Amino acid sequence: MVPGGIPSPHPGLRILVAEDNIINQKVMLKLLERLGYRADLVQNGREAVDAVGQRPYDVVLMDVMMPELDGLEATRIICERWPRERRPRIIAATANAMESDRQRCEAAGMDDFISKPVRVEDLQNALSRCGSGGGDGTPGAGSRGA
Numbered sequence: 001m002v003p004g005g006i007p008s009p010h011p012g013l014r015i016l017v018a019e020d021n022i023i024n025q026k027v028m029l030k031l032l033e034r035l036g037y038r039a040d041l042v043q044n045g046r047e048a049v050d051a052v053g054q055r056p057y058d059v060v061l062m063d064v065m066m067p068e069l070d071g072l073e074a075t076r077i078i079c080e081r082w083p084r085e086r087r088p089r090i091i092a093a094t095a096n097a098m099e100s101d102r103q104r105c106e107a108a109g110m111d112d113f114i115s116k117p118v119r120v121e122d123l124q125n126a127l128s129r130c131g132s133g134g135g136d137g138t139p140g141a142g143s144r145g146a
Contacts, residue, residue, distance in 0.1 A: 013037060013059055014059070015038070015040070015060075016041075016051055017040070018042050018062045019061070027117070031118060035123065039061070044066045045068060045069030045071055047068075048062060048069075049069070052087070056088075058089065058130060059089050059127065060088045061091050062074065062110065063094065064094040064105065071108075072108040079109035089112065089129075089130050090111050090112075091112040092105040092114070093115075094113075112126045
């Protein structure tokens, strides 16, 4: 826990934030910091796919609408390249909070869904459903072969 913060349910999680909007990037990183997490940041889906290939992330907080490659297509690519037990848990972060939007995210392979503006409680709940981190081979643990 950070001073004035909320305890992290899984403090060792390796988190990637995929978000193109600068304000949303700052908000997400600040919320994660408040929860006791640090995260890497990319600005589009293509960079997210590349980052997942370079580092074993436990969680990707994926904006749905991004330039170059949107979050849905980036998720499909990640799901094609890595089996479930060896890929990060992907949490959609979108302003589109209709049930049909949630269904599109699930159909693309996303594991969870939070709506924007992101509330700290929603983010904490989504992260609490993730693995414990540390690359132990459990789903969401970010362990991945070469």
